[in-house]
Amino acid sequence: MPKRELSRREFLRLSAVVTAGIVSAACAPSTPAPEPTATPVPVAPTTPTAPAAAPTTQYKEAPMLAELVKQGKLPPVDERLPSEPVVVQVIEEIGQYGGTWEQAVTGQADVNGAMSYDNELWITFDESCQTWRPNVAKKVEVSEDGTEFTFYIREGHRWSDGEPFTADDIVFWYEDVVLNDELSPAKPHWMKSGDELGVVEKIDDYTVKYKFAKPHGLLLLYMSYVWGGRGGLEYPAHYLKQFHAKYADKDKLDQMVKDAGFETWDQLFWDKMSPTTNPELPVLRAWQLKDLGPPWIFERNPYFFKVDPEGNQLPYIDRVRLHAVEDKQMITLKVIAGELSAQWRNLSFSDLPLFMENREKGDYRVIKALAEHPMAFTIFPNQTLVGDDVMLSIIQDIRFRKALNLAIDRDEVNELIYLGERAPVQAAFPNLQDEPELFAHLTYDPEQAKALLDEMGLEVGPDGYRLRPDGQQLVAKVDVFSNKTLMDAAELVASYWEAIGIRTSLEEISYDLWWPRIFSHEYAFCAYVKDSIGGLARFVYLRSYAPVAHSTYWAPAWGLWYQSGGTQGVEPTGDARRAQQLFDEAKVTVDTDKQLELLTEIERLDLKNVWEVLTLGPGPNIRIVKNNFRNVPEVNYCVLHDSDAWAEQYFIKQT
Structure with missing residues (x-):
């Protein structure tokens, strides 16, 4: 071949990837905040030092590893690196070894997301x-x-x-x-x-x-x-073979399954596969879990396969420590008190003025950066809802989905929730700019929304709220992914829906309960963000545009049918099935022009069918970074995911 x-x-x-990077440095500090509380003292960083036991080594390593080499507990760095290590170009300067990266999480379920920058592909x-x-x-x-x-x-x-x-x-x-x-x-x-x-x-x-x-x-x-x-x-x-039925002794494996509290060996296997819950799992990543928290501590991988341009084995930072907090507001307080080294998870964009005001006292800088999910708050009506056929028939009526969109004042959402920083939805569809009819449902027209609901026969009851065809009150129950910005936006959108006669209830769903809820198919609406990676890379996260995965929020059963090859779930019809077929065509061609044409048609079907309730398009997220925490990009850049942001070359600079 x-x-x-x-x-x-x-x-x-x-x-x-055509999405433009949006990163800008913060402005001058304003009114000082109260003195911060006591902060953990990091290990003093040191400059890269060659191990004494190997004076002729080609590469250099962290002092903590050099000491282990001296003690005979590790082989020399040259023997730990591959013959052709990856050379990582640093953002600002060659770093210094040492220190602990302090972060905060809301619990074990949040650890995997917090460490998502530490992946190797x-x-x-x-x-x-x-x-x-x-x-x-x-x-x-x-x-x-x-x-x-x-x-x-x-x-x-x-x-x-x-x-x-x-x-x-x-x-x-x-x-x-x-x-x-x-x-x-x-x-x-x-x-x-x-x-x-x-x-x-x-x-x-x-x-x-x-x-x-x-x-x-x-x-x-x-x-x-x-x-x-x-x-x-x-x-x-x-x-992993010790936990696999093909290789392990059956009696020993059965005992391990029982001791771990599982029923089957495959449950034990997948439990052992988690790098954020199993400290024994060997990894290729920059940091490996050492202490199962709280706090969760990840320590440098002595065999990590990357070096900087001067031959210093990466990562620069010795440890990552994740502190548990009771709620996301505590993370905000820790940030403004200067207790966290670098934090960009669980921050609310609406808190940007607060973060800006406290920069000097907290000794940090604010970076506004385009991240993996550039589209704003989105509600996904579940068109494969189980357990409520009447509600399902309402959701599957495109007039209903159009009405939900027409009720929203997107300019107000942008100003109140995103401080005017978000682009309109149209910006996420650059190849469809010449088809304005596809975006007509995104205008603010509550009277037209009411007319569509009237046309559906959803009558208004004596209390001002609409009734379902079975005579019950129409209630839009929205499961919102646990996030302060999303909850703020959900409350605002709920007020718009109530203004057109739809009673709306919100429930914040934590990460550990989110996927079980989605995969149950029993929710009427869920709220998160719409993935909007640009160019052909959008195919990687196509679940937001076509039902090609069980995690397609607006039709999980259709996505499960596609993902399982038709053995599970429900087969879709019409444009939803057509979108799946277009994806199939894209996968079997190497003609990138043809792929882009197919992607554009999938996007067209997405908008034409109003599969989601969209608010706003691309815009920045915020990152809070201590002033001595360096090599974090602060200029225009773009990453598909935090794992592309080269965390191994971040370092804590000596004062």
Whole structure:
């Protein structure tokens, strides 16, 4: 099979992200705030130091690791790094070793999200989001017809426990996890081209090949995005086999299952697979869980495979410490008191004036940055709701969904919730700007909204609220993902809906309950954000535009049907089914112009059918960073996810 190494220009066409980065530095400080409370004292950073035991070493390492080498507890740094380590370009300057990155979380369920910047993929995007760079793979070759993808592993790459990372780990993931129906009853959709599951072959210890019966025009996009497809990169075979029925002694495995409080071995296996709850799991990441909190402490991986341009093994920062707080307001208080090193999770944009006012006392800077989810607060009416057929019939009527949109004053939402920083929804659809009729339902017209509801026969009762066809009061119950900005926006939108006669109730749902709720299909409305990554990279998170995953908020049962290959869920009809078919076409072509054409048609169907209640388009999120916490991007940049933001080169600067 003819093959070629993928060029940067070709990958640019495959993966271009057109969303513009929005990052700006904060303005001058204003009125001082009260003195901050006592803060944890970080370990004093030091400049990179070569270990005394290896004076001729090619690379340098953190003092805490150099000491372990001296004690004979670690091999020299040259033996811990692969033969060709990744060289990471620093944002500002070569960093200093040491210190602890202090963050805050709302509990165990929040830890995974808080550590989402610490992920390693086969390939990643560069800071422009316009091309890719090697990562775990030192090289990728793609056959001319797009059916075979060969990934080359760095010789000498090791897991955090020092064991070799090789093609055998990838084969274990494919043969013993993906193909095992107990562990993977639904196969990963990104490993399919057409209806057929791809195959993984070991070429040698450092080379694996992914093969497909048909071209897979989107595989590299999936491989370069943290929620896309990691391709077996987090499955250390030498560790996980002890929890796998194929390899473990049955009596021992049964006892481990019982001791852990599970009923089946597959439950135990997946429990052991979590890098944020299992300190024993070997990882490829920059930091490994050491203490299961609170506080949760992650410590540097001594075998991490990246260095800076001067040969200093990364990461610079020794530890990440996640402090538990009772609620998100406590995080805000910790931020303005200067207790956190760098925080961008669980912050409300509406608190920006407060953060700006307290910069000097808190000794931090405020960065406004475009992040993974640039679209604003969105409500998703569930068109596959179970348990309430009357409500389902109302939701499935496009007139109802149009009315919900027409009732919203988006200018007011922007000013009150997002301080005027959000662009209109149209900005997220650059290829449909010449079709204004697709956005007509996004105007503010409560009278037209009332007329549509009247046309549906949803009469107004004596209390001013509308009735369902069965005579019960029409109540829009909205499950809102736990987030202060989203709850603020939800309360404002609820007031608009009540003004057109729809009684609205809100319930804030914590992260640990969110996915069970979604996968139950029993909610009428849920509220989160609409994913809006630009260019062809939008295919990676297409769930917001077409029902192609169980996590499609506006139709989880349709998404489950597609994801399971028709074995579960409900088959959609009409434009929803057409959107799935368009996605199928996009996956089996390597013609990027054709892919963009198919994506645009999916976007057109999304708007035409009013599948969501949209408020606003792209805009910045906020990041609070201590002034001595450096190498965090503060200029225009773009990342698909926080894992693309090069956290391993962040450092705490000595004063």
